[in-house]
Structure formats: structure tokens, C-alpha cells
Amino acid sequence: MSYRCGAADWIDLAVGRLEDAKRSIGAGMGPTACDELRQARRCLNRALIMVAEEREIEKEWSTK
Numbered sequence: 334m335s336y337r338c339g340a341a342d343w344i345d346l347a348v349g350r351l352e353d354a355k356r357s358i359g360a361g362m363g364p365t366a367c368d369e370l371r372q373a374r375r376c377l378n379r380a381l382i383m384v385a386e387e388r389e390i391e392k393e394w395s396t397k
Contacts, residue, residue, distance in 0.1 A: 340380040347376035
């Protein structure tokens with residue numbers, strides 16, 4: 334069985350990355366925190382792209 338990640342899954346991953354960054358900052362690991370923040374941004378961007386694509390598909394269907 335395969336599982337396809339949806340926008341909510343990508344947002345959940347981003348939140349996890351932000352929590353990891355927070356822990357890294359608290360532990361004085363600045364470079365690690367930067368990496369985690371970059372990964373969180375990528376996850377959020379992916380979620381936004383997915384939502385935009387879904388909206389565009391819905392828009393196309395509603396005009397037919």
C-alpha cells in the first residue's frame with residue numbers, strides 16, 4: 334500500500350522541523366537550527382504548492 338503525502342502532512346513535517354530548530358537553538362547549536370529552519374521552509378513551500386494546485390484543479394472543474 335502506498336501513501337501520498339497531502340498538504341496537511343507537509344505542514345506537520347514543517348512544525349516538527351520548527352520544534353527541532355527550537356531545541357537546537359536552546360542547545361546552542363546554531364548551524365543545526367539553520368538547517369532545520371531551511372527544511373521547515375521547504376515543507377511549507379511544498380504544502381502551499383499542493384494547495385495552489387488543488388485550488389486550480391477545483392477552479393477548472395467548476396468552469397466546465
